[in-house]
Amino acid sequence: MTTQNATTELQTGPGRDPSSAGRQNPPVEVHDLTVAYDQKPVLWDIDFELPEGKMTAIVGPNGAGKSTLIKAAMGLIPSSSGYTLIYGKPLDKQRRNVAYVPQRESVDWNFPISVMDVVLMGRYPHLRLFQRPSREDRRIAMGALEEVGMAEYQNRQISQLSGGQQQRVFLARALAQDAGIYLMDEPFAGVDAATEKVIFNKLQELRSRGKTLVVIHHDLQSVPNNFDWVMLINLRLVAFGPVAETFTDENLQKAYGGRLNILSQMVERSRQQRFVREQESE
Amino acid sequence: MDIFFEFFSLQDPNIRYVLAGTILLGFSAGALGCFAILRRRALVGDAVAHAILPGVCLAFIVAGGKDPLMLIAGAFVFGLLSMVTMDFITRNSRIAPDASIGMVLSVFFGFGVVLLTFIQSTGYVDQSGLDDFLFGQAAAMIGYDVNVFGGLSLLILAITIITFKELKLISFDPSFARSIGYPVKRIEFLLAMLMVLTITAGIQAVGVVLMASMLIIPAAAARYWTDSLRVMVVVAAGVGALSGITGSFISYTAPAMPTGPWMVVSAALVFILSFLLAPGRGEIARFVQKRRLRHRIASENILKTIYSMEEEDDRTDRVRPRRELARRRHMSKRELNRAISTLLRKKYIAWFSGNPGGYVLKSEGRKEAKRLVRVHRLWEQYLNQHLQIAEDHVHDDAESMEHLITTDIEHELLESLGSPERDPHHSKIPYEDADEGEKDGDNNAHNNQEGIDQTGEPGKQNPGGRKSQTTKPKGSRP
Numbered sequence: 001m002t003t004q005n006a007t008t009e010l011q012t013g014p015g016r017d018p019s020s021a022g023r024q025n026p027p028v029e030v031h032d033l034t035v036a037y038d039q040k041p042v043l044w045d046i047d048f049e050l051p052e053g054k055m056t057a058i059v060g061p062n063g064a065g066k067s068t069l070i071k072a073a074m075g076l077i078p079s080s081s082g083y084t085l086i087y088g089k090p091l092d093k094q095r096r097n098v099a100y101v102p103q104r105e106s107v108d109w110n111f112p113i114s115v116m117d118v119v120l121m122g123r124y125p126h127l128r129l130f131q132r133p134s135r136e137d138r139r140i141a142m143g144a145l146e147e148v149g150m151a152e153y154q155n156r157q158i159s160q161l162s163g164g165q166q167q168r169v170f171l172a173r174a175l176a177q178d179a180g181i182y183l184m185d186e187p188f189a190g191v192d193a194a195t196e197k198v199i200f201n202k203l204q205e206l207r208s209r210g211k212t213l214v215v216i217h218h219d220l221q222s223v224p225n226n227f228d229w230v231m232l233i234n235l236r237l238v239a240f241g242p243v244a245e246t247f248t249d250e251n252l253q254k255a256y257g258g259r260l261n262i263l264s265q266m267v268e269r270s271r272q273q274r275f276v277r278e279q280e281s282e
Numbered sequence: 283m284d285i286f287f288e289f290f291s292l293q294d295p296n297i298r299y300v301l302a303g304t305i306l307l308g309f310s311a312g313a314l315g316c317f318a319i320l321r322r323r324a325l326v327g328d329a330v331a332h333a334i335l336p337g338v339c340l341a342f343i344v345a346g347g348k349d350p351l352m353l354i355a356g357a358f359v360f361g362l363l364s365m366v367t368m369d370f371i372t373r374n375s376r377i378a379p380d381a382s383i384g385m386v387l388s389v390f391f392g393f394g395v396v397l398l399t400f401i402q403s404t405g406y407v408d409q410s411g412l413d414d415f416l417f418g419q420a421a422a423m424i425g426y427d428v429n430v431f432g433g434l435s436l437l438i439l440a441i442t443i444i445t446f447k448e449l450k451l452i453s454f455d456p457s458f459a460r461s462i463g464y465p466v467k468r469i470e471f472l473l474a475m476l477m478v479l480t481i482t483a484g485i486q487a488v489g490v491v492l493m494a495s496m497l498i499i500p501a502a503a504a505r506y507w508t509d510s511l512r513v514m515v516v517v518a519a520g521v522g523a524l525s526g527i528t529g530s531f532i533s534y535t536a537p538a539m540p541t542g543p544w545m546v547v548s549a550a551l552v553f554i555l556s557f558l559l560a561p562g563r564g565e566i567a568r569f570v571q572k573r574r575l576r577h578r579i580a581s582e583n584i585l586k587t588i589y590s591m592e593e594e595d596d597r598t599d600r601v602r603p604r605r606e607l608a609r610r611r612h613m614s615k616r617e618l619n620r621a622i623s624t625l626l627r628k629k630y631i632a633w634f635s636g637n638p639g640g641y642v643l644k645s646e647g648r649k650e651a652k653r654l655v656r657v658h659r660l661w662e663q664y665l666n667q668h669l670q671i672a673e674d675h676v677h678d679d680a681e682s683m684e685h686l687i688t689t690d691i692e693h694e695l696l697e698s699l700g701s702p703e704r705d706p707h708h709s710k711i712p713y714e715d716a717d718e719g720e721k722d723g724d725n726n727a728h729n730n731q732e733g734i735d736q737t738g739e740p741g742k743q744n745p746g747g748r749k750s751q752t753t754k755p756k757g758s759r760p
Contacts (some may be wrong), residue, residue: 076460092463100461109456111320112511121451130444157509161709177462193694 025088027052027181027212028098028106028274030072035065035072042068044236046082050181053210055203056229057217057243061256064234066216067103074100086181096125099174101184104167115169116154121143122176136178144175148198164195171199178272181205182213189218200226223247285535288564296533299428301495304487304526304545306435312522313442313515314480315501317473320453320511325380326368328388328494333364335394335490338415339401350410350430354482361478364390394490410461418489418542427486431624434483441513442656449473450511459497478622488542495546496522503553507513513607521631525549579685581621585630586684588643589651598648601640638729652712653692658684659705666706667699673706 010246025032036041043065045189050056066279075091077146086094099122122144123137145151148168151183159168167187174182187199197237203213215221223230223243232238239251292298317325332358341356342348364386371382400413414422423431442449448469451459460466477497484493529545529757558565587610588602608618622641626633630647634640642650661683662676687695704710 071457074461076457080511095463097460100458102455102457102461106457108320110507111454112505112514113286113450113454114510117450117511118454121455121458124447124451124459124464129448129465132447159509176743181602193697 025085026050027087029085030073031083033072034080036080037067037078041235044074046237048231048237048240050212050214051211051229054206054228055207055226056231057069057215057223057227058218058231058233059217059223059255060233064255065235067185069233070185070214074098079237097179098181098183099177101174101182101187102228103185104163104170104189107128109166110250111158114148114154115145115156115158115161116141118158118169119172119176122173123207125177141176141235144172147175148172148202162192163189167191168195171202180211182211184213184215186216186218207219289531289534294751297505298668299302299423299425300371300530300541301527303423303428304420304530304541305523306337306432307487308500308522308524308526308545309519310435310438311480311484311496312518312520313439313757314509315497316504316511316515316518317449317453318477318497319501324498326365327481327497329383329476330361330364330478331490331493332387334361334481334485335391335415336360336397338485339397340392341410342401350427353485354430354434357482357485358478360390361481362475365478367472374413413640414489415485416489417540418485418487418492420487420530420541423486431483431486434479438480438483439548443475445469445472482612488545492542492546496549499546499549499553500525506556506563519554521549526702577620580617581624582685583611584618584621585625585647585651586654588631589648589655592643594699598643601634601636601638601642603638603640649714652714654684656712657687657692659709659711660692660699661700662707663702663704664695678705
């Protein structure tokens, strides 16, 4: 009988004077972020500041809490403690400026909706509640589709797309949002080679336009060539910094190798003790 | 026929009331049901519908009779209460959602039946017809009822239209909605309220037991006809309204017949028709597609068979008798005939009479056959190299994959395998480019075979009678 007794929304940061929060503030600051599901720690006390205009890979073994980190930092799931600042301002005042790309599997691709409609959702943060997208919004959405090479699919229903095309649609939605920061949850999972190329090119182009990018990534081999910074996590922040200094065997060993450190042992123990869901208990 | 005109001339004010009530209800239930089924909350709707019964009974006791506004209030309170309870149980215990839905449905409904029995045993004046709320009694609707319940339906429709964009967003991708700062919790609550209100609007006409089906069935039927949420909502509303008309008409023609259950049956009929007939997604359309695919596979297999016979004796000018094809491919005579006639129509093969008569590949057909054999062998090679599947286990899989591999996938296979020469069984992988083969044939011993296959053809010894015929397709090759 445990509830999420923690704060359900991310607290906004300590009172900062918004006027002094200029561009010199880092695009994303995460402070003291701890996440627990039913008292089982999933992320411990994460602290970091993202550098502006860089492309950062978040890597770590399965179950290390990579997705959880992004979701909790965005306030999509409850965290026990911690807060996020965007350009020094509370997240809730800056949401339009952060484009979040969820995992592809997180939505129902049989939903009756067209490619164009999904991309138009990227324009919603620029619209008031109940306000309909304008012709200008459609033009921007169309431009985003063109950028990922999906313009001809605009009227397709989303279930008719391949996995790679679905991922491109999600990227187009983020592009249509026209944000300064992009948080992407495994954009390369299960995509074809062509899509991988399109997405990497697009990300590089965004970076060259000064955008800040964070990508949860599985393919360790492609980290050094494609990313500027890397964050290794395994329930805690193992290492974070420029790829050249941080992406070392020693750090990788710490994140991936030390499987049986005390922390993960405890997590394993608490997982085993979780009793089975009762099926029908009327 | 008379009764038809009598009904639809709408002379009888009672008919007008009933029709207006059921049509409006059908509209709102159909429209809102789309969101219920797309968010996988259809069962919740059923639980809420059953759970409002005690609210209806309590409203009756408090008001001392059937007052529509009181009934709505009572039903609404218990509808919300049941939703909160289900949510609370799921959130705060290890009980899965389906179990909590089941519990709330039966416990609330059981309590309602207890209250119903209590009211009937204590002899309220106006108690007659209270159990109509179980299965509805549209015929008992009077002007005031229709104004109240119909007004409620209109309100629900209006809110659905105004908040359409928001409802769509949270139904499709709630975490993205949260990430851009949408008040997802509040919109979800609004949707829950609309659902409770819709069910409440139906207690008079359809009743608590069957109301959920007016939410679910029109929406489920509508899904068959469209890939657009907006169209789906409109179609579902239409199906709901149509069911209202049909139900009212049937209960009018046969007075002992209840309206609500007939509305449900009509909606179910529309669903069955959609299930069978809808273009693309309906069962019949899918059956036709499946047959078409099977047929295509059969003709592609014949094409391949002729090609492999060419490979075996290295002769492209020899006719392949039907008997021989039938022996190599285990398919029924009818299937074989259909496959051959398709290939003839596509000009992939040509028939030559003689003794024995038979078929030869035309250049387009050989190109297609080569493509099939190529993707088959590439796939085998891929399975063997990249997935470490033993050589003797890859054939069957490739046999079905060859019919599905698109040009894009073929290119990706070629890229990742680096255009291999042979498959795991050391059979040659045939490539299309004839010029390439020629060049390679000159200076590369490996490709010698291919060189002969493509450049040596015209010079081959052709048995006199067939010469002109067989060289004709080859003449069109580059």
